[in-house]
Amino acid sequence: MTYDITALRSQFPALSAGIAHFDGPGGTQTPEPVIRAIADALSHPLSNRGSTAPGERNAETIVTDTRQAVADLLGAQPPGIVFGRSATELTYGMSRTLAKTWSPGDEVVVTRLDHDANIRPWVQAAALAGAMVRWAEFDPATGELTADDIRAVLSERTRLVAVTAASNLIGTRPPVTAIIQLAHEAGALTYVDGVHHTAHSLVDLERLGADFYVCSPYKFLGPHHGVLAARPELLETLRPDKLLPSTDAVPERFELGTLPYEFLAGTRAAVDFLAGLDPSAAGSRRERLVAAFAALEEHEHVLRTRIDKGLAALDGVTVHSRAADRTPTVLMTFERHSTVDAYGFLAERGVHAPSGSFYAVEASRHLGLGDTGGLRIGLAPYTSAEDVDRLLAGLADFLGR
Template sequence: MYDVGEIRGQYPALADGRAWLDGAAGTQVPQTVIDAVADTYRAGVSNQGGPYESSRRAGSIVGAARQAVADLVGAADPAGVVFGPNMTTVTYRFAATLAAGWQVGDEIVVTQLDHDANVRPWVQAAKKAGAVVRTAGVDPETGALPAGNVTGLIGERTRLVAVTAASNLLGVRPDVRAISARAREVGALTYVDGVHHCPHEPVAVNELGADFYATSVYKWSGPHIGCVVADPGVLDGLAPDKLVPSPDTVPERFETGTAPFASLAGVTAAVEHLAGLDNEATGSRRERLALSRRSAAEHEQTLAAGMIDGLAAVAGVHRYGPSAGERTPTVLFGLRDRTPAEIAAKLAESGVNVSHGHSYAWEAVHALGLGASGAVRASLSHYSDESDVQRLLDAVADLV
């Protein structure tokens, strides 16, 4: 059973009485994650490689975090989980590493739907390598990205396809399976941005066909950590720039500096929290995640339907994005004669937290004709409830 009231009680931040509808920009964390981080510092932790308990504890924390992320996204081997300070930084690292093997005239494919963190690193790396960039456009009216818009650009010289599994701006979910299948036909790699996808859907990286799947832990109730999941065999064939004495093993060769041990303990705690969202979930962690995440997705979609219908019923509200199709519980909208910043500020006065602006979906906001000011984004999380949605609808109606 999915008891959202019980779940909300595990989040200290939600006690402030506000409607936290800004999850797409970062979620709040439950007490178990807070405790995991604090307990690591309380017990004491040392860098890895030492012949004493605090050092061995650090190694155990890192290994547990890799396994937890592998369980969350359905990866076969935790040795394919690479950590970094955030998704943008890790993606830049992979872009530089992969581009080292590109030649003049090679091609990469990016999309207008993506967060700029899955566009700019590849565009800049391609420029340095002399590779050609092909950009898949979205529907300028709805923001939809048909698979054909991407697959039609993939050819024999394509080396990489960068595509989002879910738009952080509009919630749109492209057909990643079809895109990655076409990429594989020509021997190209697929780098999938799952930052907005992973918090809202059960993930199976093999079913998506993603060679690289990126996610941000702070988008699913964990600390500020980014990670990329890949087949260790693929990672083994790559040689990132690294310090001479640092490990040359996979995945360690992709991680620079000392690991953030306390935050990684929080990663494991966050996955455990997600696995327990449904009170009836039993079995292995992967089995518990499967049921809990399905229940959470159903809960979010039910709330999203009410939010979308409710906004549509308010005169003067313009909602962006396709009216149908698979999407996350995220809505982008605007009001006549009000800037996005003004709307967000007024909603904040009513106790409703929403995001506004371009949300780093730089190509998408311009393709939709919104410009850098973007629009207002309301995004639900697994801890959102009906009262959050109603407060948003009431506040928007008051504005109109």
């Protein structure tokens, strides 16, 4: 297919402000169908879920339809889709639930590559259970986290391996399938942070083999909340803390309070929007998503190559995104300039490329960048070649001052 970037961009009202957005890893802009779906949900009768009143039925339909849409996106089962306020909240909840099954001397594996939301909940839960935390290191020179790095910290006492599917800081995609297999051979569960990965590659949870997979719709054109996917039969074995009168059914036993129905409606619309990226694709939603993500990955690969070549032509730039397999995400620092100054300089020119460690503080420190991090460039489906050229021109002007 031809990736019609002009037609695609026309569906994002925020782009009319003229800003070139490179902050996709932190959150994407919102297309009109998602905005409309949220408004439609709030414009019709809406109440707690049920089957009697119109508002009850509307809420029930939104939840049911969105579980199916997210299951299609992730290659999961609808009864295994849990909704929460954020991926961080869901991970904290699951860490407390799983820690009930740990004993002193048990071990939990976390990695230096991860966002802190897939580190600190496990470190803190392990401390409460008397379990030991073992750290898997990545190579700061290459940005690679390998299966051998995980194997080195596994033992017969490992109860959980928490690993990212893609680094939100430098884009590295570890060999997650191989890591999951190693963890399972050691008798451990796996918890995969897919927040950054889901925006760029189609997920197949069944093929991946992860026990738990978490993501955030606002990273793939949807509204702000979190999603956790797992096998329903695994969720059935877990006993989270919950209110006495709340249902014990799966997946609802993991969902605290009333769900944000309007945001779920927006998430369903975001999945359908992604499925329509290739207008020529036909078939089921899942089949259309396969075609759409193939087109998206090609579009982002072309733009990332353009960025890589442009940065290579600039003096005094150090690129820290070096892994062979990575998302279209680039972290950089400068020999003689502050990345915070670059962030401000670009912002004044209508280019949004933020600076920081973006909650991947362990990765930033391991790279030798402390808590400061660097300037991060991240692509989204609506990023254009013109955006990239504006970014590169802005960086050239900044470095040439």
